[in-house]
Amino acid sequence: MDTGTHGVHLLQHPLIQHKLTLIRDNRTGVKEFRELTEEMSLLMAYEVTRDLPLHAVEVITPVAPARSWVIEGKKLAVVAILRAGLGMVPGITRLIPGAKVGHVGIYRDPETLEPMLYYCKLPADIHERDVVLVDPMLATGGSVARALDILKEKGARTIKTMCLIAAPEGIALVRRKHPDAEIYAAAVDERLNDHGYIVPGLGDAGDRLFGTK
Ligand code: PRP
Numbered sequence: 001m002d003t004g005t006h007g008v009h010l011l012q013h014p015l016i017q018h019k020l021t022l023i024r025d026n027r028t029g030v031k032e033f034r035e036l037t038e039e040m041s042l043l044m045a046y047e048v049t050r051d052l053p054l055h056a057v058e059v060i061t062p063v064a065p066a067r068s069w070v071i072e073g074k075k076l077a078v079v080a081i082l083r084a085g086l087g088m089v090p091g092i093t094r095l096i097p098g099a100k101v102g103h104v105g106i107y108r109d110p111e112t113l114e115p116m117l118y119y120c121k122l123p124a125d126i127h128e129r130d131v132v133l134v135d136p137m138l139a140t141g142g143s144v145a146r147a148l149d150i151l152k153e154k155g156a157r158t159i160k161t162m163c164l165i166a167a168p169e170g171i172a173l174v175r176r177k178h179p180d181a182e183i184y185a186a187a188v189d190e191r192l193n194d195h196g197y198i199v200p201g202l203g204d205a206g207d208r209l210f211g212t213k
């Protein structure tokens, strides 16, 4: 893992980068796109959870007692930005089955690209949890910035944002509105086009994940 721009963690593990290439490919169909999103999310979660604190326990092996380590009673929540964030949840919950899952429904107004909030359901004890906020694409950054507003209003303890691809413009907006934001991405691409799509990106993540185009 490499921390390039302040607060941006570029996840350069070869498996993540290989899968990113496959997921960008316009020949990749819905089934494979879904599988790759899940696999990339699992691999990225491995990096995002790298600093979870451990505490020592004793476990009895078939041979002898052993001093060993378990993750401290930290409470995690995965919060998905609908729709496309849904595709990232299973990879993380496979790794952390006890994590609660929240949903924030946000879509971009097609004209203004402003984030429009239409749904929010978070774990009731979100104020006691460390949150991994997931959305495959961080484009203008409006959706993630709005979700961070909500999570902070609700008192989430810490928040890490995980996306597959980020645009420089979106990172700048999120960091301007939330200077403490920690963003984990597999790639930071060149720019946004006139329609607010990431170039080269991977297209519309929601449509590719759910086959709606
Ligand atoms: C996409 C994507 C992000 C958002 C990113 O969602 O999944 O949520 O755009 O763009 P931003 O950084 O400019 O806010 P979209 O609005 O297409 O909604 P959908 O997932 O419901 O299709």
Ligand code: URA
Pocket: 084, 137, 139, 196, 197, 198, 199, 201, 202, 203, 204, 205, 206
């Ligand atoms: N949303 C997407 O799904 N893709 C982009 O490139 C930008 C926003």
